[in-house]
Amino acid sequence: MASKNSCACHGVLVALTSCLLLLAAAATVLAAHVALGQVWSPAVATAGHHHSPPPASLPLPSSARGLVNRPVQVGRMEVGLAQARASIRRASRTRNCTPDDGGGGGFIPRGAVYRDAYAFHQSYIEMEKRFKVWAYRDGEPPVVHKGVDAAVAGGGIEDHLVAELDGRGGGRHRARHPGEAHAFFLPISVASIAGYIYRRDMIDFWDPQLRLVAGYVDGLAAKYPFWNRSRGADHFLVSCHEWAPILSAAKAELRGNAIRVMCDADMSDGFDPATDVALPPVVVRVPAPPRGGAASERTVLAFFAAGGVARGGAVREALLARWEGRDDRVLVYGRLPAGVDHGELMGRARFCLCPCGGDEGAAAASRRVVEAITAGCVPVLIAAADDDDSYSRPFSDVLDWARFSVAVPAERVDEIKDILAGVSDRRYTVLRRRVLRVGRHFRLNRPPAKRFDVVNMVIHSIWLRRLNLSLPY
Ligand SMILES: *[C@@H]1O[C@H](CO)[C@@H](O)[C@H](O)[C@H]1NC(C)=O
Ligand SMILES: *[C@@H]1O[C@H](CO)[C@@H](O)[C@H](O)[C@H]1NC(C)=O
Numbered sequence: 001m002a003s004k005n006s007c008a009c010h011g012v013l014v015a016l017t018s019c020l021l022l023l024a025a026a027a028t029v030l031a032a033h034v035a036l037g038q039v040w041s042p043a044v045a046t047a048g049h050h051h052s053p054p055p056a057s058l059p060l061p062s063s064a065r066g067l068v069n070r071p072v073q074v075g076r077m078e079v080g081l082a083q084a085r086a087s088i089r090r091a092s093r094t095r096n097c098t099p100d101d102g103g104g105g106g107f108i109p110r111g112a113v114y115r116d117a118y119a120f121h122q123s124y125i126e127m128e129k130r131f132k133v134w135a136y137r138d139g140e141p142p143v144v145h146k147g148v149d150a151a152v153a154g155g156g157i158e159d160h161l162v163a164e165l166d167g168r169g170g171g172r173h174r175a176r177h178p179g180e181a182h183a184f185f186l187p188i189s190v191a192s193i194a195g196y197i198y199r200r201d202m203i204d205f206w207d208p209q210l211r212l213v214a215g216y217v218d219g220l221a222a223k224y225p226f227w228n229r230s231r232g233a234d235h236f237l238v239s240c241h242e243w244a245p246i247l248s249a250a251k252a253e254l255r256g257n258a259i260r261v262m263c264d265a266d267m268s269d270g271f272d273p274a275t276d277v278a279l280p281p282v283v284v285r286v287p288a289p290p291r292g293g294a295a296s297e298r299t300v301l302a303f304f305a306a307g308g309v310a311r312g313g314a315v316r317e318a319l320l321a322r323w324e325g326r327d328d329r330v331l332v333y334g335r336l337p338a339g340v341d342h343g344e345l346m347g348r349a350r351f352c353l354c355p356c357g358g359d360e361g362a363a364a365a366s367r368r369v370v371e372a373i374t375a376g377c378v379p380v381l382i383a384a385a386d387d388d389d390s391y392s393r394p395f396s397d398v399l400d401w402a403r404f405s406v407a408v409p410a411e412r413v414d415e416i417k418d419i420l421a422g423v424s425d426r427r428y429t430v431l432r433r434r435v436l437r438v439g440r441h442f443r444l445n446r447p448p449a450k451r452f453d454v455v456n457m458v459i460h461s462i463w464l465r466r467l468n469l470s471l472p473y
Helices: 016-025 030-035 076-094 117-130 157-165 190-200 206-223 226-230 244-250 252-256 314-323 342-348 362-374 410-421 425-442 454-467
Strands: 133-135 183-185 235-239 259-262 300-305 330-333 349-355 378-383 406-409
Touching (some): 076 117, 157 454, 183 454, 190 235, 206 252, 226 235, 235 244, 244 252, 259 454, 300 342, 300 410, 314 330, 314 349, 349 362, 362 425, 378 410, 378 425, 425 454
Parallel strands (some): 300 349, 349 378
């Protein structure tokens, strides 16, 4: 069994000391954490940012993570997961992975944009080989997703994930029966519940919605043994709706234990990077947006347009107050003038300004960052140094955001022109190359999903959370 998973060690084994240095340098405590049943530590993944803890009023996670440390009878499932953890640890140590031909696409994750490219690559290979998801088929609209096929053609990331995972799609990760599943997909549709109740009942607003969600989960818990045995820790839901953090708090175990895959990855809204997954809000655009110009064609230094979002947030206000209509190299708009195209300007700018946090909403902030990356524009993450930066970035347990973005503290918004003009051409070329490199991880392809694209990256994030648990079966 071991040989089946071992890396092809034709590389030189890294001596233990340099290995430790390497791990430290990469700020990865992979080995130590795997020994404890953890793979990536979000404390590491988010190092360098200040995060405020969730407000005390939110229900505390009733910890299924307590299960992790309880002596468990290791089951069949655990043996496979233990092998996956071991091979990831080994790949990180030896900097060598199970041979991977790139699945025909020829893409191999390497380079500085990854926290640990070898661990990630091996983890991805293990995911493809093993990860099985069972989708519950119980329930009817509006509680669960409606038929997904029709929605997918022009749909967003949520539709694509549902199609990939809900069992009807017949994707790679579909479990044939619940017994072989590592994770259980709750096909709850927050958007559909929200729309339904909104029309029906404007007065008693949250209660009926919360009852629908709690009732659905209770129903599954009564009917099947799966929820109770893990107290929800191996269950997940997917939603890009801004109410997902609220509705998924309908049950303490759903909020605290389950893996909530949400576009709203704001920790001040209760997002927990250890158990939840930040879903990048992406849609398929028809026709596909232009890739954006080469570096030499990017004549605009920096670009930002607030768009139609009503709430602003302090950072955005400061940006508009200082720069709107005041500079011909730093183009900042409250509202884009008629005839000016957002995507086209992103394609002509060297840097795209992305004020994060504040009141605008994590999903809206994240959408702008993702659009910048797919337009080949280097994102400039502007966040207040204090509690505003509580937003968890997509795939940050794999990607090192500092390597392909520029961070500017909100206090220095006035100096932004000098700061960005001061980035040397050489440095800019490096940044831009990396942005193009990570672009594939944010791209939404028409079904079926492609290797390492955004849908598979999200599934990998779920896989990582699952890998971090030891459950007694
Ligand atoms: C799971 O637990 C709930 C609450 O304790 C209980 O009502 C339900 O019957 C249990 N489900 C099964 C399948 O035993
Ligand atoms: C892994 O689990 C531990 C608790 O056992 C937790 O502290 C840590 O944040 C988890 N990491 C991830 C990435 O889920």
